Structures are given as C-alpha cells and as structure tokens.
Amino acid sequence: MSVDVPSAETTNLPSDNLAENLDETSPAGLTAEQYRRKMERRKQVQQQRLAQRTQEKGLIIVHTGNGKGKTTAALGMVMRSLGHGFRVAIVQFIKGAWEPSEKAVLGHWPEQLEFHALGEGFTWETQDRDRDTAKAEQAWEVAWGYLQNPAYKTILLDEVNVALKHGFLSVDRVLAGLAQKPEHTHVILTGRGAPAALIEAADLVTEMTLVKHPFREQGVKAQPGIEF
Amino acid sequence: MSVDVPSAETTNLPSDNLAENLDETSPAGLTAEQYRRKMERRKQVQQQRLAQRTQEKGLIIVHTGNGKGKTTAALGMVMRSLGHGFRVAIVQFIKGAWEPSEKAVLGHWPEQLEFHALGEGFTWETQDRDRDTAKAEQAWEVAWGYLQNPAYKTILLDEVNVALKHGFLSVDRVLAGLAQKPEHTHVILTGRGAPAALIEAADLVTEMTLVKHPFREQGVKAQPGIEF
Numbered sequence: 001m002s003v004d005v006p007s008a009e010t011t012n013l014p015s016d017n018l019a020e021n022l023d024e025t026s027p028a029g030l031t032a033e034q035y036r037r038k039m040e041r042r043k044q045v046q047q048q049r050l051a052q053r054t055q056e057k058g059l060i061i062v063h064t065g066n067g068k069g070k071t072t073a074a075l076g077m078v079m080r081s082l083g084h085g086f087r088v089a090i091v092q093f094i095k096g097a098w099e100p101s102e103k104a105v106l107g108h109w110p111e112q113l114e115f116h117a118l119g120e121g122f123t124w125e126t127q128d129r130d131r132d133t134a135k136a137e138q139a140w141e142v143a144w145g146y147l148q149n150p151a152y153k154t155i156l157l158d159e160v161n162v163a164l165k166h167g168f169l170s171v172d173r174v175l176a177g178l179a180q181k182p183e184h185t186h187v188i189l190t191g192r193g194a195p196a197a198l199i200e201a202a203d204l205v206t207e208m209t210l211v212k213h214p215f216r217e218q219g220v221k222a223q224p225g226i227e228f
Numbered sequence: 229m230s231v232d233v234p235s236a237e238t239t240n241l242p243s244d245n246l247a248e249n250l251d252e253t254s255p256a257g258l259t260a261e262q263y264r265r266k267m268e269r270r271k272q273v274q275q276q277r278l279a280q281r282t283q284e285k286g287l288i289i290v291h292t293g294n295g296k297g298k299t300t301a302a303l304g305m306v307m308r309s310l311g312h313g314f315r316v317a318i319v320q321f322i323k324g325a326w327e328p329s330e331k332a333v334l335g336h337w338p339e340q341l342e343f344h345a346l347g348e349g350f351t352w353e354t355q356d357r358d359r360d361t362a363k364a365e366q367a368w369e370v371a372w373g374y375l376q377n378p379a380y381k382t383i384l385l386d387e388v389n390v391a392l393k394h395g396f397l398s399v400d401r402v403l404a405g406l407a408q409k410p411e412h413t414h415v416i417l418t419g420r421g422a423p424a425a426l427i428e429a430a431d432l433v434t435e436m437t438l439v440k441h442p443f444r445e446q447g448v449k450a451q452p453g454i455e456f
Contacts, residue, residue, distance in 0.1 A: 027357070028395055035357045042352035053449040059442060061454075063297065067434040072304025073297035079307065080300075081453035083329030101311030108336050124270035129255070129263045154453055167256055186453060203446065204454075205439035206295040212433040214287060220431070221281040225309035225382055225414060226289075 015048040058153075058185040059203040060178055064161055064194035067208035074156050074188045075102070081186075082109050086153035089146040090115040093139045093169075094159040094191075099228040116142055119159070129168075136168035140177075150182035161191030164198065171195045243276045286381075286413040287431040288406055292389055292422035295436035302384050302416045303330070309414075310337050314381035317374040318343040321367045321397075321419075322387040327456040344370055347387070357396075364396035368405075378410035389419030392426065399423045 022042045027035055061077075063070035081088050090106070090113070092098070097117050098106070106115050118139035120126050143160075146152050163169040174189075175197060181187060189198065199205050214220035222228065250270045255263055289305075291298035309316050318334070318341070320326070325345050326334070334343050346367035348354050371388075374380050391397040403425060406415060417426065427433050442448035450456065 032357060036355045039352045039355040046352055053447050055446065055448045056451060057448055059454060069291065069297055069301035069434050073301035075307060076300025076303035077454060079303060079333045080329045080456065083332040084452045086453055101308045104311040105307045124267045124274055127264045127267040129260055199439065202440060203442040206297050207437040207439050209435040209437050211435050212430060214431040218283065218431065219281050220283045220285055223284060224312045225314055226287060226305060228308065
C-alpha cells in the first residue's frame with residue numbers, strides 16, 4: 001500500500017543532531033556518574049535548542065498516512081486550544097454527522113467551539129461524484145468563512161485530504177485560501193492521501209503509519225471509545 | 229534517525245485487499261456511470277469487511293515513533309471514551325504536572341476521569357537514574373491499581389514507552405500486568421521507542437512519523453494549542 005507522502009528531508013539545526021545522538025545512545029552500560037554527566041550535557045543542548053527557537057506563527061498542520069490517529073490527534077489539539085480559551089472551528093468534509101460520543105464531548109464548549117459535519121458519508125455511500133463535489137465545495141465555503149476570521153485561533157478541516165485526493169475539491173483553491181489566512185491562525189488538515197503540494201505548503205506534517213491493526217488481523221470490529 | 233519499530237507484516241483479509249485496490253486507483257478518468265459502479269462495488273466490499281469482523285475485545289494500543297501526535301491521539305481516544313460515559317484513568321510517567329490547558333479540559337469530567345502526573349520531568353532535568361527508576365515504579369503501581377479494576381474501560385499510560393526504553397521500568401513487568409487486565413479494558417501506551425516485545429503483545433500499533441516539523445526547520449517555538 002502506498003501513501004502519497006514525498007520523502008521530505010528534515011533540516012536539523014546542529015543542536016538537534018547533538019540531542020538526537022544523546023537520545024539514541026543507550027544509557028544501559030553507564031555508571032550513575034556517567035549517566036548524570038550525559039544528562040547534564042543533554043540539558044545544555046536542550047537549552048540551546050530552545051534559545052534558537054523564537055518565532056511564533058500560525059501553523060499549517062497535516063495529518064496523513066494510512067494509520068489511525070489522524071483525526072484523534074487533531075481532536076487532541078482542539079482540546080488544548082479550548083483549554084487555553086481559544087476559539088476553534090471544526091469542519092468535517094466526509095461524514096454527515098458527528099459520532100454521538102464526539103458530539104457529547106465537543107458540546108462542553110458552546111461559547112468557544114463551532115463544529116459542522118458537512119459531508120454525506122464515505123464515497124461508497126453516495127456513489128455520485130457530482131454530489132460529492134458539490135458537498136465538498138459547500139464545506140469549503142464554510143471553512144473559508146472561518147479562515148478569514150482572525151477570532152478563530154485553530155481551524156480543523158477534518159478529512160479534507162480525502163476530498164482533495166478524490167478531486168472533489170481543487171488543491172489550488174485550498175492552497176490559495178491557506179495563503180490568505182490570518183498570521184496567527186493554526187489550520188489542521190487531516191485524511192489519507194494528502195496531495196504533495198499541500199505537504200509542500202505545510203509547516204508540520206505527520207504521517208500516521210499502520211504497524212498493526214486488530215480490525216484487519218484479528219477480525220475485531222470497530223469499538224466505542226476507539227474508532228468512534 | 230532510527231525508531232525502534234520492527235517492520236511488522238499486516239495480514240489482510242481478501243476483502244481488505246479488494247478495498248485497497250479500489251481506493252488506490254484514481255477515479256479521475258472515469259465517467260459518472262463508471263464512478264458510480266466502482267463505488268457500488270466498493271460498498272459491497274465494505275459490507276463484506278464489516279461482516280467478517282464480529283469480535284469485541286479490550287485492546288492494547290501503542291502510539292510510538294518520532295513524530296507528533298502520540299499523546300494527542302491518545303487524548304482524542306480518551307475524549308471518545310468519556311463521551312460514551314466510560315470511566316477512564318490517565319497516568320503520566322514522565323512529566324510531573326499537567327499542562328494548564330490539558331488540566332482545564334480534563335477537569336470537565338470529575339466523575340468519570342482520574343488523572344495523575346507522576347514523573348519528575350524529562351530525563352535531562354533529573355539527571356539521576358535511580359530517582360527516575362523509583363518514580364517510574366511508583367507510577368506503575370498506580371497504573372496497576374487501575375488495570376486490575378474492571379470499572380475503568382480505558383487506561384492511558386502516557387510516555388510509559390520512554391520509561392521502558394531507558395530501563396526505568398521493566399518491560400516484562402508491564403507485559404505481565406497487561407496480560408492480566410480485564411478482557412474489555414483498553415490500554416493505550418504512548419512514547420518514542422516502544423520496545424519490540426510490547427509491539428509484539430499489542431493489538432493496534434501506530435507509528436507517528438515526522439515528515440516536517442517547524443520546531444526544527446523554521447526556528448518556530450513550541451506554541452499554545454499545539455505543543456501544550
């Protein structure tokens with residue numbers, strides 16, 4: 001199975017490389033004193049790393065890959081934003097309704113959080129490309145409204161990558177929108193098959209990679225608290 | 229940079245392979261009628277996949293890798309469990325306090341959720357292996373109390389993989405505990421460097437892979453709502 005993620009090179013600062021070398025070497029054979037010295041050095045490196053990072057900016061964040069955790073990690077970020085008192089908007093591009101458990105949780109912040117489920121279900125449910133395209137464009141219009149409003153600090157475009165991958169929504173249109181977002185707004189775009197141009201434009205990209213899945217390997221069904 | 233994840237083979241059912249083939253081929257060149265037929269077939273395959281999955285069981289879930297989203301995806305699962313009305317326990321193995329934003333959010337469910345931060349900070353803060361080991365063992369004792377109690381449906385052992393990787397906590401001890409958990413309890417273990425034996429014992433393993441990170445590449449600092 002292939003995932004449309006180019007093998008981007010990460011460009012480390014020298015202090016990042018030092019930190020990685022210290023983290024990767026096993027502490028098992030060290031004496032207590034050697035361990036202490038190693039960690040003292042690691043702390044110096046960490047202080048250097050933090051001193052080199054001063055910029056604040058709204059991030060374009062992509063969660064892609066065929067593993068689990070793309071939407072759940074985005075929901076975790078939404079929770080942190082809510083905990084800080086930020087206003088947040090969520091637009092769901094594929095599903096037409098929120099899972100009851102998610103709705104119950106998200107409903108705790110009526111003043112801070114707007115959430116919309118503007119899809120009609122998975123592609124195999126509708127079986128109608130024109131309708132899927134119209135729905136995706138409507139969802140984008142709603143998202144675009146939030147993207148222009150600096151009052152919203154974090155905007156989650158859930159499963160939008162699937163709409164982009166299937167061509168229901170134009171990548172250029174979404175990239176043009178992201179380029180015009182307010183400077184301090186974070187936007188999270190989730191879903192399999194994120195297009196290369198989106199990954200290129202993003203600041204933070206994580207690929208969730210499937211290592212093992214009970215749904216596949218053990219005949220276990222989707223369960224409450226895990227999948228929904 | 230290496231991550232301690234063995235390249236586990238996923239064993240697909242034949243219907244999974246069919247679904248993947250249908251998902252991977254691009255729908256771009258198809259007529260509306262060809263598209264409709266393809267999606268009709270995809271729906272049949274999906275129904276077959278669901279019919280083959282009937283088992284319910286508590287899962288051992290591992291989030292590892294050097295990318296972001298390991299803890300945030302676990303928090304997203306915790307939220308879903310809370311939304312279902314389940315009781316949940318979280319034990320944090322490395323940090324000694326919750327971030328204020330996370331505390332503010334988790335505090336919404338005083339009846340359902342217990343959460344503890346039982347570490348003392350990152351390894352480079354303490355610089356004392358014996359103290360780190362004692363702390364990790366205390367945290368495990370608290371976790372073990374929850375693991376024996378079937379009233380808790382979901383238990384998150386946050387950053388426990390880091391304690392295992394550094395040898396602060398014995399892998400065998402944790403595996404023996406997991407083997408004795410109630411049948412329907414889900415346990416989520418997060419952190420870089422999950423040991424191979426834990427991955428072997430787990431049901432669901434996701435590796436969060438770093439594709440691009442602004443903290444490294446652009447000198448952007450950790451920001452509220454994203455990192456904390």
